Amino acid sequence: MLLPRARGPLSGLLRHLLLEGTEELAELDATARGRAATMPALSALDDEDLQLSLWMIYELSFRGFDDVDDRWESAPEVAGLRAVLERPFEQALRDATTSWTERALAVDGDVADQVFALAAGFDEGPDLSKFIRKEATPDQVRHFLRQRSVYHLKEADPHTFVIPRLTGPAKAHLVELQYDEYGGGRSGFLHHELFATTLRQAALDDTWGAYIDDADAPTLASSNAMSLFCLHRRLRGAAMGHLAAFEATSSIPCRRIAAGLLRTGFGEDAARYYDEHVEADAVHEQLAAREICGTLVRTGDVTARDVLFGAAACLVLDALQATALMAQWEDTGASDLAEAPL
Amino acid sequence: MTDSIGTPATEVVLCPGGPALIRSDVAVVDVIVAEGQSVARRPVVALCRCGRTGRAPWCDGTHKLAGGPTAKTLPTRKDEP
Numbered sequence: 450m451l452l453p454r455a456r457g458p459l460s461g462l463l464r465h466l467l468l469e470g471t472e473e474l475a476e477l478d479a480t481a482r483g484r485a486a487t488m489p490a491l492s493a494l495d496d497e498d499l500q501l502s503l504w505m506i507y508e509l510s511f512r513g514f515d516d517v518d519d520r521w522e523s524a525p526e527v528a529g530l531r532a533v534l535e536r537p538f539e540q541a542l543r544d545a546t547t548s549w550t551e552r553a554l555a556v557d558g559d560v561a562d563q564v565f566a567l568a569a570g571f572d573e574g575p576d577l578s579k580f581i582r583k584e585a586t587p588d589q590v591r592h593f594l595r596q597r598s599v600y601h602l603k604e605a606d607p608h609t610f611v612i613p614r615l616t617g618p619a620k621a622h623l624v625e626l627q628y629d630e631y632g633g634g635r636s637g638f639l640h641h642e643l644f645a646t647t648l649r650q651a652a653l654d655d656t657w658g659a660y661i662d663d664a665d666a667p668t669l670a671s672s673n674a675m676s677l678f679c680l681h682r683r684l685r686g687a688a689m690g691h692l693a694a695f696e697a698t699s700s701i702p703c704r705r706i707a708a709g710l711l712r713t714g715f716g717e718d719a720a721r722y723y724d725e726h727v728e729a730d731a732v733h734e735q736l737a738a739r740e741i742c743g744t745l746v747r748t749g750d751v752t753a754r755d756v757l758f759g760a761a762a763c764l765v766l767d768a769l770q771a772t773a774l775m776a777q778w779e780d781t782g783a784s785d786l787a788e789a790p791l
Numbered sequence: 792m793t794d795s796i797g798t799p800a801t802e803v804v805l806c807p808g809g810p811a812l813i814r815s816d817v818a819v820v821d822v823i824v825a826e827g828q829s830v831a832r833r834p835v836v837a838l839c840r841c842g843r844t845g846r847a848p849w850c851d852g853t854h855k856l857a858g859g860p861t862a863k864t865l866p867t868r869k870d871e872p
Contacts, residue, residue, distance in 0.1 A: 548868075555866045562807075562863040569855060570865035625814075629833045700852030704845075731850040732837040735806045 450658030451516050452505065457498025459484060463505055466526065467517045474526055481533045493541040493670075494769060499534055500669035504661075506531045507676035511606060512657060535677060542674060546761035553757045560746040560753045561738040564690065564760050568697040571761075574768025575775045578702035581709035589778055590713050591651050595660040596668045596774065600675070601644040601722075602657050605630035607679035608692055614685045615741075619750070622740040623689070626733050640729075643722040647710075650719035665777075667769035674762050686755025687762065689745060693737035694760035698767065699730035808862050810837035810850035 452468065455461035462477040484499060493499055508514065509522040521527050553567040581590060605627055612623055632638030645655035654660070678688035707723035710716075717724075745751045804812040814835040837850035844851045855862070 552865045552868070556863050558863045565855070566863040566865050569862070625834055629835075633833060697855075701856065704851065727851050728837075728846055728849045729833065731810065731852045732812065732833065732835055734852070735804075735809060735812055735837060736835065739806060740804075740812075 450512070450514060450656070450661070452514050453501060453658070453661045455498075456501045459498045460502045460505065463502050463530070467505070467514070467521055477526075477530065478533075481530055485533050485537045488537045488541075490544050491541050493537040494545065494766070495666045495670075497666045497669070499538070500666050500673055501664075503531070503534050503538060503673045503676075504664075504669045506534070507673060507680070510676070510680060511603060538670075538673065539677060542677075542762045542765070543758065545765045546758055549761035549764070550754060550757045553761065554753060559743055560756050561693075561743045563753060563757060564693045564738045564742060565697055565734075567757065567760055568694050568764065571698075571764045571768075573765065574771040577771040577774060578705040578709075580775070582705035582712070583709075585709055585713065585778075587713045587715070590709060590715065591653060592777070593774060594648060594651055594653060595663055596665065596770065598644070598648060598653070598655075598660050599664045599668050600672045602641050602655070604641045604644065606641075607675040608688065610679045611685055611688050614682050615745070615750075617744070617748070619689075619741045619744040619748075622736050622744070626692075626736045626741070629729060629733070640722070640725070643725055647715075647719045647722045651710075651715050665770075665773045667766060667773045671766040671770055674766055678759055678762075684755075684759070686742075686745060686751025687759030689737065689741050689751075690756035690759030690761075691763040692759075693734065693742050693756070694763040696730045696734040696737045698764065700727050700734070703727050703730065805840075806837075809854055810840055812837055 452464055453460075455464050459477075459480055462473055462480055465473055466477055481502075484496075488496070488499075505514075506527055509517070509519070509527065513519050513522070549567060549571065552570075553563045556563045556566045558566070577593070581593065585593070608623065609627055612620060612627070615623060628634070630640050632640070632642070636642075648655040675688070675691060678684045678691055703723040703726040707720040707727070710720040710723065742756045746753050746756060801813065801815040804814075806812060812835055813831075831849075838848050839846075839850045839854075841854040843853045843857075845853065
């Protein structure tokens with residue numbers, strides 16, 4: 450994919466740096482530091498320009514960009530900028546999750562019980578999967594799929610970076626989970642390949658990054674949170690807590706979304722990705738919460754607070770994504786969405 | 792069944808309030824149910840233990856919908872009665 454279009458001064462200057470070189474580095478640095486210093490609490494989660502800039506930097510560590518030299522990934526200018534932008538992002542995630550983390554820590558049980566209790570009791574945001582099952586129009590479903598493509602087309606990849614940071618049973622079970630995400634070694638069954646099929650069946654573009662220019666801030670922030678957690682060793686507990694909460698809120702919503710895809714006429718091939726996740730994630734939630742997070746906390750490798758921060762961050766960002774989508778659907782009639790560029 | 796160094800070749804993990812995880816390094820798990828049989832396609836499977844799954848014999852997460860005797864819940868918010 451090519452670098453996404455700029456969404457503000459920060460992403461504009463970053464684009465220029467990655468494409469042209471270092472002429473405006475001082476201006477980029479000053480812009481980033483100024484933005485980070487003056488950003489009100491929580492607003493980092495909703496700042497398109499900051500989130501897109503972080504997304505571009507993280508993507509250098511995944512599949513890169515056709516128009517950017519791969520050496521930028523480890524260039525000091527980019528690493529420094531990443532650190533500056535990560536600080537307000539991480540702080541916003543902590544501010545948005547503190548009360549949930551505290552309530553989960555008060556649950557009498559082990560960290561798996563706490564993750565499951567948090568996932569069951571979390572009540573922010575609208576229930577998107579119920580809306581998709583019962584009410585969403587075909588155009589709204591396609592809008593949802595375009596936003597989800599930002600993560601689902603690289604599903605599981607961030608967590609692979611965590612494997613070498615774990616040891617013993619937690620590592621074995623993360624590999625076991627990832628092996629399933631990657632289709633059990635069968636080409637064509639990787640979960641992100643199943644999602645590509647869903648996109649094609651919905652007459653959408655399955656090219657990596659095709660809809661990045663349409664991605665809203667919460668969608669970018671959700672993807673960025675996984676990169677933040679999974680690319681920092683100190684956040685490995687949050688990475689695995691995020692994974693556990695993601696899996697623990699997947700089986701039942703996926704069943705509803707699969708039903709919604711069938712109801713709106715996209716067919717069984719389109720629904721297969723969601724159908725697969727009903728059973729897969731009923732396994733994965735147990736692996737992630739009990740055998741990965743449970744082991745990590747029991748052995749003292751990470752704290753329950755680390756795990757629950759990541760779990761709560763997953764749920765908060767998911768709620769922000771759902772809120773943003775539903776708000777756009779309330780503002781825009783289905784007919785307008787149909788006319789919007791795909 | 793154990794191998795020569797005493798490691799079980801098939802492991803069953805009972806998840807409190809949830810399914811039974813089955814992992815086997817012998818072969819894929821093959822479950823016989825009333826309607827025939829269901830062959831697992833993944834390295835570890837979760838068998839339903841609550842009887843409410845829509846994907847028998849596999850767990851589909853339904854046990855979480857109605858809570859259950861072992862389900863833990865969050866304490867109420869400080870500002871709630």
